[in-house]
Amino acid sequence: MKETYNILNELLVETFNDILEIEQRALKEGAFHDLSITEIHTIEAMGMYEAKAMSEVAKKLDITVGTLTTAINNLVRKEYVERKRDESDRRVVKIALTKKGKLAYRVHDKFHSDMIKATIEGLSGQEEDILIKSLDKLNTFFKEKYHLNR
Structure with missing residues (x-):
């Protein structure tokens, strides 16, 4: 043991x-x-395809909207993110990835995809199931023990 x-x-x-x-x-x-x-990771939390409300992204990252605002300001300045007015309610501002932001998202996603492929390469279906169960158990422990809300 x-x-x-x-x-x-x-x-x-x-x-x-x-x-x-x-x-x-x-x-x-x-x-x-x-x-x-x-x-x-902020870019990753925003996702590729649809504009999101700041509160939605902040919740996903488990940070305040104020903290996210600082990050988004930097990402807008660097041209990875743009702010868009909601067409149905012009008072609502949403955030979305620019073309440059989507490229960064894809590159980061490829890193994760390659990591997963390398992890499961050569494993049997049963071994994959055991790995998933073990990592899920570890993830649950962290969320419960440290009160992570993601």
Whole structure:
């Protein structure tokens, strides 16, 4: 049991740290060197296809609308995001990705897709099910223990 604990602890910590470092390096060295990890995750939370209300994106990121406003201002300045008036109610302003923002979204999504493919490559269906169940259990633990509302 102690050996399993040590192996899992090392793997989880190392994997988490590696993912963050790889994402940061990819951003700094790639076409989107002007984006931070927080900004790329904001772009990801906005989604590709439809304009969203600030409150909707803030809730998804589990941050305040005020905090999101600062991030969106930076993303608008960098031309990744645009503000749009709602056609049915001109008082409502929504946010949407620009062409540049959609490209950043696709590149980040490809990173995640490649990561998942590499993770499940060579696994049997049963092994995939066990991996999913284990990660779901870990995810549930974090949400319950640390009151994450995402």
